[in-house]
Amino acid sequence: MNKLLLAGTTAVALTLSAGVAQAAGNLSIYHWFEYIPQELLDKFSKEHDVKVTMDTFDSNEAMLAALKAGKLGSYDVSVPGDYMVEIMAQEGMLDTFERSEMSNFGNIDPQWIDVGFDMGRKSSIPYQIGTTGFMVNRKAYKGDISSLSVLFDPPAELKGKINVLDSQGEVMALAAMYMGIPQCSTDRDQLKKLNAQLQKSKESWASFGSDIAKDVLVSGDATVGMIYNGFGAKARSENADLEYAYPKEGYVFWMDNVVLLKNAPNRDNAIKFMNFLLEPENAAAVTNYAQYISGVTGADKYFIDDVKNAPELNPPAGQKGAFIEACSQEVQKVYDTIWTNLKK
Amino acid sequence: MASRKLDLRYFPGFRPLTFLCLFLLYAPLIIVMVYSFNDSISITKWGGLSLRWYHEVFFGPEAPKFQTAAFNSLTIALIAATLATAIATSAATAMIRAGNFKGRSFGFVLINLPIMVPEIVTAVATLIFFSAIGFTTGYLTIVIAHTVFCIPFAYLPIAARMQSIDNTYEQAALDLYATKFAAFKLVLLPLMAPGIFSGFLLAFIISLDDFIITNFVKGAGIETLPTAIFGSVKRGIQPNIMAISTLLLVVSVVFVTLSYLVGRTGEKSK
Amino acid sequence: MAAAGANISKPGSGIYAGSGVALMLPSWLIIGLFLLIPVLLMLVYSFLTKEFRGGVIWEFSLDAYDQFFFYRGLFGDEPPVLEWTYIGIFWRSIWQAGAATIFCLIIGFPTAWFIATRSGANKSVWLFLITIPYWVNLLIRTISMKFLIRDTGPLNEWLMWIGVISEPIHMINTNFAVQLGLFYSYLPFMVLPIYASVERYNFALSEAAADLYASRWETLRLIILPAVKPGVIAGCILVFVPSLGAFLAPDLLGGAKTFMIGSLIEEQFKGNAGNWPFGAAASMILLSMVLVALGYYARQQNREA
Numbered sequence: 071m072n073k074l075l076l077a078g079t080t081a082v083a084l085t086l087s088a089g090v091a092q093a094a095g096n097l098s099i100y101h102w103f104e105y106i107p108q109e110l111l112d113k114f115s116k117e118h119d120v121k122v123t124m125d126t127f128d129s130n131e132a133m134l135a136a137l138k139a140g141k142l143g144s145y146d147v148s149v150p151g152d153y154m155v156e157i158m159a160q161e162g163m164l165d166t167f168e169r170s171e172m173s174n175f176g177n178i179d180p181q182w183i184d185v186g187f188d189m190g191r192k193s194s195i196p197y198q199i200g201t202t203g204f205m206v207n208r209k210a211y212k213g214d215i216s217s218l219s220v221l222f223d224p225p226a227e228l229k230g231k232i233n234v235l236d237s238q239g240e241v242m243a244l245a246a247m248y249m250g251i252p253q254c255s256t257d258r259d260q261l262k263k264l265n266a267q268l269q270k271s272k273e274s275w276a277s278f279g280s281d282i283a284k285d286v287l288v289s290g291d292a293t294v295g296m297i298y299n300g301f302g303a304k305a306r307s308e309n310a311d312l313e314y315a316y317p318k319e320g321y322v323f324w325m326d327n328v329v330l331l332k333n334a335p336n337r338d339n340a341i342k343f344m345n346f347l348l349e350p351e352n353a354a355a356v357t358n359y360a361q362y363i364s365g366v367t368g369a370d371k372y373f374i375d376d377v378k379n380a381p382e383l384n385p386p387a388g389q390k391g392a393f394i395e396a397c398s399q400e401v402q403k404v405y406d407t408i409w410t411n412l413k414k
Numbered sequence: 415m416a417s418r419k420l421d422l423r424y425f426p427g428f429r430p431l432t433f434l435c436l437f438l439l440y441a442p443l444i445i446v447m448v449y450s451f452n453d454s455i456s457i458t459k460w461g462g463l464s465l466r467w468y469h470e471v472f473f474g475p476e477a478p479k480f481q482t483a484a485f486n487s488l489t490i491a492l493i494a495a496t497l498a499t500a501i502a503t504s505a506a507t508a509m510i511r512a513g514n515f516k517g518r519s520f521g522f523v524l525i526n527l528p529i530m531v532p533e534i535v536t537a538v539a540t541l542i543f544f545s546a547i548g549f550t551t552g553y554l555t556i557v558i559a560h561t562v563f564c565i566p567f568a569y570l571p572i573a574a575r576m577q578s579i580d581n582t583y584e585q586a587a588l589d590l591y592a593t594k595f596a597a598f599k600l601v602l603l604p605l606m607a608p609g610i611f612s613g614f615l616l617a618f619i620i621s622l623d624d625f626i627i628t629n630f631v632k633g634a635g636i637e638t639l640p641t642a643i644f645g646s647v648k649r650g651i652q653p654n655i656m657a658i659s660t661l662l663l664v665v666s667v668v669f670v671t672l673s674y675l676v677g678r679t680g681e682k683s684k
Numbered sequence: 685m686a687a688a689g690a691n692i693s694k695p696g697s698g699i700y701a702g703s704g705v706a707l708m709l710p711s712w713l714i715i716g717l718f719l720l721i722p723v724l725l726m727l728v729y730s731f732l733t734k735e736f737r738g739g740v741i742w743e744f745s746l747d748a749y750d751q752f753f754f755y756r757g758l759f760g761d762e763p764p765v766l767e768w769t770y771i772g773i774f775w776r777s778i779w780q781a782g783a784a785t786i787f788c789l790i791i792g793f794p795t796a797w798f799i800a801t802r803s804g805a806n807k808s809v810w811l812f813l814i815t816i817p818y819w820v821n822l823l824i825r826t827i828s829m830k831f832l833i834r835d836t837g838p839l840n841e842w843l844m845w846i847g848v849i850s851e852p853i854h855m856i857n858t859n860f861a862v863q864l865g866l867f868y869s870y871l872p873f874m875v876l877p878i879y880a881s882v883e884r885y886n887f888a889l890s891e892a893a894a895d896l897y898a899s900r901w902e903t904l905r906l907i908i909l910p911a912v913k914p915g916v917i918a919g920c921i922l923v924f925v926p927s928l929g930a931f932l933a934p935d936l937l938g939g940a941k942t943f944m945i946g947s948l949i950e951e952q953f954k955g956n957a958g959n960w961p962f963g964a965a966a967s968m969i970l971l972s973m974v975l976v977a978l979g980y981y982a983r984q985q986n987r988e989a
Contacts, residue, residue, distance in 0.1 A: 098635050103645065108475045123635025126645060135958035138739045140545035144552070144633055161737065230854075258759065265758055277857050285650025291835050291856060399736050404758055413943065413951070414769040422890040423801035425900060428794035432810075435795040439817040439871060442828035445838050449831070501710045508707035513698030521708045524715050532929030532974055534946045535726075535967045536719065541953060542729050542964065543722035562718045565711060584699050594700055623821050626931050626946075630953065640823045647823075647936070651831050659824040666819045674812060 174348035196365025300361035323391025494560035552633030575609025781927035784866035792874030800882035865933030881915025
């Protein structure tokens with residue numbers, strides 16, 4: 071028993087010292103899964119003598135929920151999508167910074183500075199820009215894939231072979247595009263139709279999952295899967311039968327941003343990290359790993375060929391993507407009900 | 415009797431069902447073990463024997479993440495199991511050696527509460543509690559939550575052992591003017607050692623095993639092995655996960671075997 | 685639980701009489717503060733108002749329970765109709781957990797019987813073999829099952845290779861996969877209590893039955909089963925209760941579309957929904973169901989005693 075106690079105390083002491091010592095500072099990141107290369111974190115860690123810890127989430131809404139559940143104040147930076155930046159700002163979850171705090175601020179591609187969700191970039195910097203559509207295993211399904219009907223009104227042979235992202239914003243936006251109604255519509259008939267459409271579509275879907283999106287396509291468990299374009303490019307590199315579709319009704323266009331969180335325990339390191347990500351070489355490292363477009367000028371000269379030539383990253387001319395909109399509280403309530411109905 | 419052909423203990427079909435049971439229990443584990451030595455990048459195609467995924471576990475790009483997670487898991491299990499064992503030993507002494515006292519039945523219900531409440535409910539309740547009192551979730555919250563639900567698991571073998579020990583030894587010590595504390599420390603505790611050890615091991619493994627509660631109460635940047643593995647598996651079963659699983663499997667089996675052997679020596683010395 | 689249930693009746697000797705409260709104090713404090721109070725707090729939360737996008741407002745509200753039982757249309761202004769969704773999820777969970785329990789019983793009972801009727805040394809080896817998988821991390825066991833039964837997994841490959849099937853059998857992301865996962869997770873929980881009961885079974889009863897010309901199966905049905913019933917009930921509860929609130933098997937094997945109670949609750953706190961009062965209410969309903977099941981078990985035990 072004494073020995074056990076001794077072992078226990080030693081373990082406590084070890085853990086405490088492990089947490090405190092080692093690096094001069096800490097940085098706590100709340101990030102999407104599989105979205106930043108470990109080497110880049112190590113590089114930052116080494117350059118600035120900062121111990122980096124990272125937690126991951128798999129949808130904007132899940133991240134928001136976790137921060138609301140008391141995690142705000144324990145992370146320094148997070149990586150919300152466009153509309154979520156606006157929501158987080160409304161919720162008072164974001165801190166602001168001055169341009170002068172980041173020497174690389176000028177590297178931001180000018181077209182991404184005055185964005186609707188953060189005019190003038192007061193709390194966020196661009197991270198990666200991509201699209202959300204779907205991918206099809208062309209060996210298993212040879213039909214037409216140029217319409218969102220493959221997802222929402224699939225032919226019988228695809229029934230039970232479809233994975234859909236577990237992400238409310240994206241599913242609802244794509245469904246609205248498919249039906250040709252505006253996002254966040256306040257029209258009751260349109261909302262009813264949206265609900266009915268999703269109920270019908272759901273019968274053909276096999277699973278809801280974001281983090282499994284690539285795996286089910288690669289393994290062949292799913293023939294069609296809603297997916298982000300870069301994640302899709304990775305999937306294709308593991309299974310050449312996969313093809314990313316550019317539906318004629320449109321697709322979701324998004325921009326992820328690194329935001330400075332309110333009550334960040336290590337604000338200085340957070341700023342350093344954001345500045346670090348605006349270095350073209352580092353921004354390119356993210357793109358080469360995650361395979362989305364970078365919002366930093368000069369990053370493209372570091373891109374690897376796979377990225378430069380990936381069909382997932384180079385939409386054919388004339389295709390249209392649209393940002394997801396942040397709905398008002400009233401519409402959001404209905405959206406939540408539709409989503410719950412869908413997940414029943 | 416000997417002439418009777420009917421063996422009363424025999425039922426046709428029970429033996430094959432038992433073998434089926436063993437097969438069902440072991441087949442998935444053995445397959446994962448076998449595939450952890452697969453040389454191929456694809457998890458389902460066999461590409462010859464290799465230790466590359468074990469190399470990856472220890473030296474690959476994700477190695478630091480899993481090492482930290484393993485360190486967290488082990489230290490949390492060690493601290494939580496130690497605390498739970500101490501608390502359970504004290505409670506067992508009260509339940510079994512302290513006669514009747516006020517609150518005894520309530521205490522018994524309380525001790526068993528963590529096994530009666532479904533894990534997911536414990537997880538939700540703990541999350542709500544910590545968030546309501548503004549206690550930042552982190553390493554400490556996991557330790558607290560694990561200690562709580564490990565208590566009944568430590569209690570079971572400890573109480574069972576204590577009940578099987580006659581109190582005449584302690585009585586004799588008291589007759590020889592030993593203090594109660596001395597009787598407890600010098601007589602009861604040594605006799606209890608095997609029970610306490612199994613209680614500790616049980617609590618230790620239960621803590622190592624936990625996913626749901628940890629997932630709810632873990633704080634920023636803290637992963638235990640199960641949460642790290644879960645996060646990784648959601649994105650697809652990678653071969654290195656099979657290697658980690660095999661390693662964990664071996665650790666568990668070693669632990670149980672150890673506990674089994676200690677338990678047996680305990681039985682003999684009785 | 686069965687073992688623990690027995691010793692409440694005996695207060696035992698009073699060597700440390702007078703120190704009872706002091707010795708119990710640490711467990712009361714820790715479990716009281718970090719489990720009992722949180723559960724009560726959860727009960728309070730289930731009656732609070734949901735905040736827009738996660739969190740709660742400290743105002744009394746029956747919305748959570750209302751949402752559980754009634755549907756008021758997309759816009760919340762239609763007359764309430766009974767909401768079958770969540771009742772359905774609970775029912776499905778009960779059904780899945782029940783099916784898993786029955787599978788466990790069908791395999792577990794003969795196994796327990798077989799082991800209990802081995803000779804001394806063999807018995808403990810068999811028992812050891814049955815318990816080992818239980819010690820292996822539940823997550824890892826679930827992953828193994830997921831790997832085994834996927835469309836392109838070893839089981840399908842093997843079945844196709846030996847020519848039993850020509851197309852892979854689709855098992856992953858189905859109800860069957862969830863049941864299989866639950867069965868696999870909790871099988872030892874069924875074997876052990878039944879084993880303990882069979883151990884105590886007096887074989888003279890079987891002999892008496894045989895002498896009265898009862899067939900083997902009649903003996904099993906009329907004599908043995910009633911005698912080992914407490915073990916069977918304990919086993920069923922030990923499998924059923926954790927299956928009911930299981931999270932890993934539905935999530936990893938059911939594709940998160942076959943919602944069960946566990947995933948429904950998780951979604952309220954970690955997923956898109958962010959509805960804390962509703963999650964708390966669903967947890968309370970689950971807890972009440974489990975307590976009823978345990979209460980029933982306790983009454984059975986008392987009746988036996």
